[in-house]
Amino acid sequence: MTRVAPIAGVAITHELAGPIQLEQRDAVEWSGTEATEPPLLIRHEVGDTRSTGMQPVLTVPPWCTFYVDHAGEPAAIFHGVLGEVERLLTTVIAGSVYRVRYAGAPREPVIPLQSELTAYSFGLAARGTGLIAHACAFVTPSGDGVLCPGVSGTGKTTLARLLGAAAPAVTLLTDDRAIVTLDADAVRVWGSPWPGAAGIAGAASASLTTVVFIRHGAAFQRRLVSAREAFRRIVNTLSMPLWQPARCGQALEIVDAIVSRTRLIELTYPPTEAGARWVASEVDNRVAAGVQ
Amino acid sequence: MTANQGDVTPLKWSRATKVIARRVAGETVLVPLEARASDPEFKGARLYVLNETGEFLWSLLERPCSVSDLARNLTLEFAAADDTARADVERFLVALREIGAVREATGHHGE
Numbered sequence: 001m002t003r004v005a006p007i008a009g010v011a012i013t014h015e016l017a018g019p020i021q022l023e024q025r026d027a028v029e030w031s032g033t034e035a036t037e038p039p040l041l042i043r044h045e046v047g048d049t050r051s052t053g054m055q056p057v058l059t060v061p062p063w064c065t066f067y068v069d070h071a072g073e074p075a076a077i078f079h080g081v082l083g084e085v086e087r088l089l090t091t092v093i094a095g096s097v098y099r100v101r102y103a104g105a106p107r108e109p110v111i112p113l114q115s116e117l118t119a120y121s122f123g124l125a126a127r128g129t130g131l132i133a134h135a136c137a138f139v140t141p142s143g144d145g146v147l148c149p150g151v152s153g154t155g156k157t158t159l160a161r162l163l164g165a166a167a168p169a170v171t172l173l174t175d176d177r178a179i180v181t182l183d184a185d186a187v188r189v190w191g192s193p194w195p196g197a198a199g200i201a202g203a204a205s206a207s208l209t210t211v212v213f214i215r216h217g218a219a220f221q222r223r224l225v226s227a228r229e230a231f232r233r234i235v236n237t238l239s240m241p242l243w244q245p246a247r248c249g250q251a252l253e254i255v256d257a258i259v260s261r262t263r264l265i266e267l268t269y270p271p272t273e274a275g276a277r278w279v280a281s282e283v284d285n286r287v288a289a290g291v292q
Numbered sequence: 293m294t295a296n297q298g299d300v301t302p303l304k305w306s307r308a309t310k311v312i313a314r315r316v317a318g319e320t321v322l323v324p325l326e327a328r329a330s331d332p333e334f335k336g337a338r339l340y341v342l343n344e345t346g347e348f349l350w351s352l353l354e355r356p357c358s359v360s361d362l363a364r365n366l367t368l369e370f371a372a373a374d375d376t377a378r379a380d381v382e383r384f385l386v387a388l389r390e391i392g393a394v395r396e397a398t399g400h401h402g403e
Binding site: 226227228232235242243245248253255260 | 310311312314315316317318319321323325339341
């Protein structure tokens with residue numbers, strides 16, 4: 001049994017059967033948030049990984065294929081690339097319990113990143129409470145949450161590293177995967193234990209007040225972004241549950257809340273410490289002190 | 293995309309069951325869920341945002357409609373010429389059929 005401290009309020013327990021062990025050496029330092037939501041259980045076992053009776057819905061070559069099972073619940077096969085054993089992730093109880101089956105006994109302790117992240121994403125969608133965003137995120141000294149969404153290569157990790165070096169007053173949440181939740185009152189952004197190359201895994205959260213679309217350029221430029229443009233730019237960075245209409249509908253409502261309730265800007269800046277300080281100043285004037 | 297008149301005009305059309313529509317940022321967004329399984333190139337979200345006339349036609353498709361029904365309403369709402377409205381409707385239906393967002397209405401829907 002391995003426990004992961006709560007992620008956006010949701011604690012994860014990995015229940016291990018037989019010879020399966022989880023890799024601990026490279027585990028991210030994750031202190032966790034307060035546990036405010038029901039926990040998530042992921043059972044790991046050796047068994048049949050065939051997708052019999054399931055319908056494929058999305059292929060992400062070469063890594064995995066997503067399915068829906070006979071009950072309309074999501075599943076995923078993580079293909080045996082890079083010497084890993086093929087694994088089948090299925091839904092046992094939507095939003096609460098997921099199972100990872102390994103095609104054979106892994107010869108080494110397994111890194112649970114893929115299965116944990118995917119099960120968490122399935123669970124979040126089943127609960128209808130939030131989405132995982134491919135984004136850099138941080139909190140300003142004023143306590144405002146800032147989300148910088150973008151596909152790979154946009155500059156999320158670079159920005160996070162530069163902010164860490166040049167704007168110590170901001171609290172970094174993540175350089176790669178943020179969690180955005182919606183309740184009746186507010187949209188909230190959280191860090192996660194699934195960082196990018198910068199390794200930033202901040203177990204904090206804040207009310208999401210600003211979404212920044214980042215661009216690298218020689219000049220410093222700030223542009224307001226319309227909700228319509230923001231929707232088009234952000235949606236492909238979010239873990240949309242395309243396997244179920246109702247859940248996709250809930251996800252779109254969260255996206256609508258993000259683009260309707262937050263300040264939306266595009267910032268173009270050089271990828272330097274001065275650029276990062278300028279980004280920080282643009283989202284929180286208190287940080288501007290000392291900026292050249 | 294070219295409208296195929298023979299494909300769409302004799303029928304009545306309605307929204308497919310496996311499509312969701314939501315208002316996001318003031319626009320109607322469609323997420324068809326049926327077409328993706330047969331698309332080997334599918335790698336991410338396929339969301340379709342309707343323009344103003346698309347939103348109007350989509351609202352009408354809550355009930356089965358023929359091309360003529362839709363074109364007549366489009367003409368009345370947007371003061372479009374009859375032939376232009378009909379061509380627009382046909383293009384719209386062909387496009388929505390391709391993404392799995394509309395289907396032929398069955399007889400008990402009033403055809």
